[in-house]
Amino acid sequence: DAGVIQSPRHEVTEMGQEVTLRCKPISGHDYLFWYRQTMMRGLELLIYFNNNVPIDDSGMPEDRFSAKMPNASFSTLKIQPSEPRDSAVYFCASTTGGFGEKLFFGSGTQLSVL
Amino acid sequence: QKEVEQNSGPLSVPEGAIASLNCTYSDRVSQSFFWYRQYSGKSPELIMSIYSNGDKEDGRFTAQLNKASQYVSLLIRDSQPSDSATYLCAGNKAAGNKLTFGGGTRVLVKP
Numbered sequence: 545d546a547g548v549i550q551s552p553r554h555e556v557t558e559m560g561q562e563v564t565l566r567c568k569p570i571s572g573h574d575y576l577f578w579y580r581q582t583m584m585r586g587l588e589l590l591i592y593f594n595n596n597v598p599i600d601d602s603g604m605p606e607d608r609f610s611a612k613m614p615n616a617s618f619s620t621l622k623i624q625p626s627e628p629r630d631s632a633v634y635f636c637a638s639t640t641g642g643f644g645e646k647l648f649f650g651s652g653t654q655l656s657v658l
Numbered sequence: 659q660k661e662v663e664q665n666s667g668p669l670s671v672p673e674g675a676i677a678s679l680n681c682t683y684s685d686r687v688s689q690s691f692f693w694y695r696q697y698s699g700k701s702p703e704l705i706m707s708i709y710s711n712g713d714k715e716d717g718r719f720t721a722q723l724n725k726a727s728q729y730v731s732l733l734i735r736d737s738q739p740s741d742s743a744t745y746l747c748a749g750n751k752a753a754g755n756k757l758t759f760g761g762g763t764r765v766l767v768k769p
Binding site for chain 2: 577579586587588589592600635646647649650651652
């Protein structure tokens, strides 16, 4: 299996632009997570899905952030409009479900908003 | 109190020594605990999980959980330069699958 696939690996954009991050989870995994990592705040959970349904989006910082999972093999995280404080590494992770299961992380997207 | 807290380090240990990492947690994350290792510029990867009080050993790694005192620790025996990384402690609530991470402890193993 190729693992969790994220794209792009790096994104540089200007403030106010729309940014879309993409994730393909491991086939058969029914949970998908979006995390954001910064030096100041560490690894923060933004939102997670179970069977394509958003379960907890309490970590989404504000309305500028939105996430979708139209099917079991694809999810997007969108930021519109982007701001410099959104600069971070965004990780997608998936797992087979149930609490206590190992999370498999993608390689992350390094986002820089100028 | 943060849900999961760690000393940011760096924790510097000589090669061959034991590295001891600690993590404390709040009641909000109290069911399952995990240690992830993250190399610089890479994604986290799971190295240990522990669910019940006591010790759990896996190779050179030992995880220890004390629910009464609300701490979990990780021991790395015979530390190698390749163990130099940031170690993230994570806790899970009893219901659902929301994993909360600590800020991580950076470990430097010096040859």
